[in-house]
Amino acid sequence: MRTQVRALKSGTARKYLEHHALTAALALHEEGAFVPWVSYLFPSELLASYGLTPLIPEVAATTLMGMDFREEVETAMNRSALPRDLCSYHRAARAALDTRLLPAPSICLGTTPLCTAKECLLDQLAQEYHVPFISIHVPLPPDEGPARPDQVSDVAGQLGALHERIGEFTGRRPALAEAMRNSSRAARAWRSVDEGRMSGDLLLDGRHMFAFAFLGQMLWGTVAGARGFERLLTERGRADLVVPTNGSEGTSGPRPRLVWLHTVPHHDDSAFETIRAHGGAVVFEEMGRTHLEEIDPADPFPGLARRLIEHPVWGSATRRARLVVELARGARADGVIHFNHWGCRQGLGTLPVLRSVLAREGIPFLTIDGDALDRPGGGSDTMTARLESFLEMLL
């Protein structure tokens, strides 16, 4: 209720999306609800087609850890059989399920991107709860250029079959064309905002934009999702996403301009405070560079397949580095920061390549160790000191 009032009052896209994502998430706890536990990149449109809401472990864990449930989840994490060196999104989601803070899965749906760890989690939950686990095999895209046609048609075929299977499994009638129209509305808005940011007309805070896209993942294909993303098109709608100018009016804006790679410490603002205190801003986030294309509602599977294959963090480390260089150049960034989320092998495994490619291109690069689910103020002094010297070097 409180979020609803805030959403209605502020009228911002962020509050609107938060409200609808939370409402949809709460409905998953209702008696008889069908609960699809899905991979973060699973095309939500396939579920929206049947009026289903995805339960994305990473998003669910983040939400709970930002609420009064943190203590309870942390206690369960400490008791868990899963070792501490695993991705904390998964440990927290698993712990929340064990303590019934999250509803049990009715089906588990995976995608090979972005990590094997999440496939292991979903597969194991399916096994324990005696529900199916179906995973979309997404081939690795080439280092250069778009996904190959044979790759697109392979994934499109799997998505089509899975969409049908969800219908058989739930006994519901699909409305995929409508879901895709909603998805296209959101994508149009998202691309327009992206173009504005790239051109320099819009200066939006990468940290908040990450959170927006992160939560938005639940609502692709829904009317609420379309409306939420469209709110970004108005000044009022994006009021709480803009980078505060803090006296930099009349100058070329905040400096240094930074690109943020991978996930963010959701509940610990210390790194961003340090950046702000130095007059800088995160002007772009890597994870937001997707969903920029509209997908043909009449033939959605190839478009959805391409979106999956060409995700900026999927593919080889070389591909990722190439896209990061393009993004840093396009965003006229002074430097790039990689958040080394504890336990993320696929992300950490790209660091040597990123480091050498960015050095070769003369783009300053800093890595920050941390955990995306750290408590507020969880960032270490070493991290702050390293960040400060990096920022000073860039000024």
Added chain:
Amino acid sequence: MSRVMHYPLRSCAARALPRTFCSSRVVAIDRGVADTASWHVGPLTPCGVMTATCYHSCALIRPGFLARRGFAPRSLAALALAGDGRRHPDGIETHPNTCPWVVQLLTAAESTLTAPGCTDLIVAPAGCDAMRRMGDMLAVRLGDRIYRPWVPRTADEAAIRRLAKELEALDAWLERHATGRTAAPPAAANPAGKADPATTNPATARPDTVVSPPVEPRPGGVFVIAGPLSGVDLLRAIEDAGVPVSGLDSCTGVDRAAALAAGDARLTFDAEAREMLAAAVCPRSAVTLRREHLASRIADAHPAGLIHARLPFCDPGAYDGVLARSLADELELPFLDIEVGYPSEVTGPVRVRLEAFLERLTLDDDLLDDLVAFDDPLPQDLTRSPLPTDADRPNEVRSGRS
């Protein structure tokens, strides 16, 4: 069953050679000292040394497949164990939260394959996130000398078709790289059309990396489930405590090596994919597949306890530990989860936990009495996956609430 023991590779002759010396030669000389007869020596290479070697990382690919284009298949782990494990000062710097097996293989591959003039190849299956990224890191240094096939987690028909396509592309890559090199005796030279015994007989192939229990496995002891092990330390520690090792399921275990080495050298790509997926069931495999595999191995071994040994920072191993624990619960077997390194060593705290666990096993007379009747059926049919099949499951709407 033939025993394959681990022993250190870098003997006196090899140690005298510079680190940049072609690995094939280093290892060949090494083994020459130890056991000449078991060496598989391939053809001359343009890099001017001896063998056109194709290394592989995780034990997911059948060595015989790599041999079909004349390359000598060799586990990268052999290089890792032969080396000093130290990273070259200009070498690739991995994040500290990286699986030590990956770090060791990366270090070995980098220091050896980037040596001037070396044209050896490497096949690094993208089995898990860490290994996939290891391939990415090496690709930057080695260019087209590394191949990174994707290996599915499942073994259904679609997965087999996909892997068959990967293998076809891998074969084309091997063929391309074989062109211009002197080929090793083709498989056809084997009258039976079988793969070269030097690469397929676990007793003689890769004895440097294949691990098996130091004493013949006996029932009533512990069954060890592990990722990659570098040697027998853990198994020996169990035996030393007076508890037999009833069986071992490890990525570097003798059973896996034997399964991968068995079969014809020249299968169709489809058949090759099928064989590979059946042989390489490991922590990264689909849970139903892995469960079935472990349950049947445990049932055959009749252990009185289960130990799961995981490498730090290994995600598939972490979930495998949960699965192992659930199997132990269902079989009412005592269970111990430990963390080992690579190279593996039984450190103080692990030894304490291990000894306490083993002591409990030996003291539990009732448990040992129970084990007299080894032919008793398992408490339940553990080989059947609890996952409902389509036949079990009508198209009902399922509630998420349990």
